[in-house]
Amino acid sequence: MAGSKEVEWGDIWHNPLGGKERKMLEQKNNNTSEQKNKNTLEQTESKGMSLIVKTITRLTVGLILLYGIYIVLHGHISPGGGFAGGVIIALSFIHLMLAFGKEEVLKRFSSEYITFFEGLGATLFLGIAILGFLAGYFFLDFFVDKGAPFNLFSAGNIPLYNIAIGIKVSSGLFAIFVFLVLLRVIKDKDKQ
Amino acid sequence: MSQLIPLFIVLPLLGAFLNSLFVRKNTKVSDILSLLITFSLSVISFLSLFLVNKYGVLIYKVGGWRPPLGITLVLDGLSSLLLLTVCLVSFFISLYSINYMEKYTSKEKFYTLFLLMLAGMNGVVATGDLFNLFVFLELASVASYALVAFGTEKEELEASFKYAIMSSVASLFILLGIGIIYSFTSTLNMADIAKTLGGSLNKVVVFAGILFFMGFGLKASIVPFHAWLPDAHPSAPAPISASLSGLLIKSLGIYSLVRVIYNVLGLKELFSLPLMFLGTVSIMVGVVLAIGQWDFKRLLAYHSISQVGYIILGIGLGTPLGILGGLFHLFNHSLFKSLLFLNSGAVEYSTGSRQLLKIKDLGLRSKMPFTSLTTLIASLSISGIPPFNGFFSKLIVIFSCIKAGFFGYAFWAIVGSILTLASFMKVYRYSFSTEHTENREIKEVPFFMKLAMLSLSLLCILSSFLFLNKFSNFFLGPAQKTLLEAKNYSTINDFVENVR
Amino acid sequence: MRVYFLCFILFVVGLYAILRKRNLIKIIIGTIICEYAVNLFLILIAYRKDGRAPIYSPGQEVKNMVDPLPQALVLTSIVIGLAVTALLVGLAIRIYEKYKTFDITKINQLKG
Structure with missing residues (x-):
């Protein structure tokens, strides 16, 4: 269903999570103190189930x-x-x-x-x-x-x-x- | 020569798949691809008309399986006429959409869906298997739901949802009918069903016939089932409105209805009066509702209901002249109604509006002389003014009604024609007025749109020559024969080895 | 004969949902119920008394099988139904995006 005033595929693609949700996730990460310094791997770990x-x-x-x-x-x-x-x-x-x-x-x-x-x-x-x-x-x-x-x-x-x-x-x-x-x-x- | 028949399905499917596989940003490729495919299809459909005139019936065994077991593709008079209509008009539509679809994003998806819909329509017309007909019908319908919602604005989504729900319920009625027929005859080949039934008026067959009548009647938008059409047809982009109104309701609706009821089930006499009655009601209801409309495309959509009424009235009458008139009107209507929708699209393309009251003050007759001319030709055709094709087909339908003694139906058909003229006088008066109070820069439409509209309006004039016996025997004769000698359909499986 | 009537009742239940309900999602569910009623009908007409599943495997006689053709038809119609349902759900979500409601009485841009 592509049309005139559609949100581009790419926009959604690169930013699937809304800002608020992401902030909450980051706060969660901060609470568990040990994960603070470790970056990418832990962050992806915390998403999903x-x-x-x-x-x-x-x-x-x-x-x-x-x-x-x-x-x-x-x-x-x-x-x-x-x-x-x-x-x-x-x-x-x-x-x-x-x-x-x-x-x-x-x-x-x-x-x-x-x-x-x-x-x-x-x-x-x-x-x-x-x-x-x-x-x-x-x-x-x-x-x-x-x-x-x-x-x-x-x-x-x-x-x-x-x-x-x-x-x-x-x-x-x-x-x-x-x-x-x-x-x-x-x-x-x-x-x- | 029967090797040509599967090309009607293979070529558009191939185009659609290649489109979705390779075309990313460069939409010129998909323009050329769809033009090539629709052009070659229209050439092949002309060729198929010659073949039908020479050999009668051509049968293609899909996968080499013999008819009662395997799926067949059948090319007889009626299907060759419909194939010619579908392929020819879709060529002009794809010519038109080169320029028109520029204002939408993702043009290649449009072409994919359009070619899928074309494959579905061709498949419905060409197939000789009842369930295969259902599959192609759903293919065309699903593509058309997506195409109606192509703009993804409020109205379009609403119209598409309404259309999709009603149409899928109609499809389920058809499937139920197919199930009942299968359980009764234990075969799905259409000619074999006709042979097994042998024209018997069993209760089960009549019930299945009523189910088919409801299902295909909704696809054809005969009056009690017409509610989706005035929403769905105007909401689509203009080329799609043209192909929905000009082709889809004919191939999925009228062709399938007539083929199943007349040829397969052999209920010609039983359904004759209901078809005529509902056809006349469609003529009146459609035209009366159309007069009050102020939206250009919505008005045209209501006229589709009305004009389908003429076709149904003519074919339902069942006399040779009536069937000829109905089929002639079917061909003509697909030409001038597509042209009218393309014209409305041109007006919308240039002015940005299709409300008659808004474009009233723009003085379009001098600013868009070309569109004005083609609209005039199409309007005169649809309202039945003598030198144009619409006059002759309506004349034949009305004359055949009088000849068969149905004076009431003939009267209402004449009244409907007069009201059609009145409503198109209103359209022309408002949309292409001479005085302009508002000074706005309005350009004539681009080249390819002009070319498509010009060719269709030329065809509108040329096809009035089909009135002459010489041409009508060639173009409409085989189709008329198919419907007139409906019982002969049961024997076509004997023609398998007719022509390789 | 009784099972066929139960099938038709199921079909009518689906039609009721389509005609009477106001929520778009419930209407879609109505079409799904209708479709399954038709599929069930097709499966039932294929049934033979004490019939076996029509699967041919080595060392078995081809005897007393139910009619396999309607099962193939049902498979096709399920695939078609999947496509239609996915499209309808997509449309419904888009409609929700534009109108902020699933209530069909509030989705009334088109009139006349």
Whole structure:
């Protein structure tokens, strides 16, 4: 929803927390006396949820991501597929964001990356479909050797579609989440 | 030659995705991309018209699966006419938006959404599978919700929310209807459904038909379901208003309604009278509400309701002449209503306002002679003044009503036409007045906007020649035949190996 | 037959929320309820008596499965519903930003 009098993406991006909130956080840091002199690492530590949540997140987030990738890659053999796996991958990013705060995550995955991957997923899907023209029909399976059933390398080009959908859905869902989060930030700013 | 059909869906989708992938700051690239794509689509749609005249029906098997199992893309008379309308008008709209969309930020997102909407409309028209129709319908609808809210101002957001809620409920009615039809016939291929039903008047089929009528009727804004249109259409940017009013309500609304009710379910006789009645009510309600409006675009939006009434009246009548008139009016309306919306956009571009009372004193006739001329042509077309296309199509509709003995409907259609003339006299009098009390520097619009408006107004004049038998047989004949011999739709799956 | 009627009742509950409620978020929830009622209906028409989940795995006979096609349709319609809901929520948040309220009786710029 881009339009004429919109707040620029960049503004929100670099300053997601309102001034008041940040001040309170800094005061909190000051109260715990030992952290006073230590700078960047402690400050980022104090944002987001508590230490327990962060530790557990560090342990589990990789597993969640891996499970999502597994679901995407095995979509043609077992229940699951591109959409379900993509949702799980997006959930792992969202999990990170909930635990560590928006700033920390958005530093690593910026809007540029998200839009790029969204376009990439869609283009890949369409590209594989267009490749079917080589064999005669749009969306046609262009693999001659389909492979034996219930193997990882089987079912023609369906795994490729699943990967494309996985990229598209994970980045798309994460983009929706980020968008709603950032809109909420604008609202907080207005209140002050 | 049936390899051409998937291009109607592939090309706009490719354009949209490439746009979102590569275009960042340089919006010239997306201008050229969308122009190229819409231009090649309009060339292909002309070609498809020739193909339909030569071969009759063309079927494309998506993925190489045979029809009752796989999804098919069908190109018959009706869909080729609609494809021509959609692709041709969207070419001029994208030409227009090169200059017009400069005043908005993030032009490339506009093009992405516009091309997605185009892909959805083409898909709805070209598909031969009932659920695939629903998917493309939702694709076009979701893109249009976002486009209505493109300005992100107060009114636009409100209109978009209202439109989105009503339209998604309509989509759910359609999905419910599809579910009922699937459970009754165990197939989703439209021709196969028609074959299985065989024109039987089962209670379940009639119920599904009513659900489809509600759903597609809301998309087409027939009168009891019209409440979203006067808010949504004016709120969008002018090119989008043009494509919503000129194309979206026709491809998603009228085409799908007629295709499903006439060809697939075979309920032509049952729905004939309700369609005619609601069409006439639409004519009157739309035009009466339009006369009192002072917002240029809102007035045009009410006229859309009224003009859709003529199309529905003609097609609902079901006689050869009535269907011809309805389809002719569909084509004409997409031309002159897009032109009118583009004109209103030009006025807004130059003066910054679209309230008729505010632009009254500016003396736009001398300051914007070009826009004034094209508005005059479009206004004369829509109100049915002889040399222009609107006259002939309205004449055919009204004449076919008289011929079939429905004098009351013909009377109200004539009254609606007169009231349309009155309201456009008001528009022209106020928006392009000669006297100017207020001295403001007002420039004529830039080149590409002029070019788009000029070509559309030329087409308005040229398309009146479709009245002649020679041309109407070529352009409208196949579509008329599709609706007239609606039962033949059930046999089109036999044409699979027709033309490779 | 009874389950289908319960489905329609669920649909009507959603419609009630859309038509009667004044809060934008509640209206969105109404559309979600409507959508799920339709999805439920599609799943129910696929059901066969004592049917199994239509998952084909090695060493199993293809026998007595429920109809897999409506399940594919429901998957598609869920994805579409996700897109529509996300868009609606985004619009609602933007509306709140502009109007400072979720009450539809106070969101009335458009008239006529």
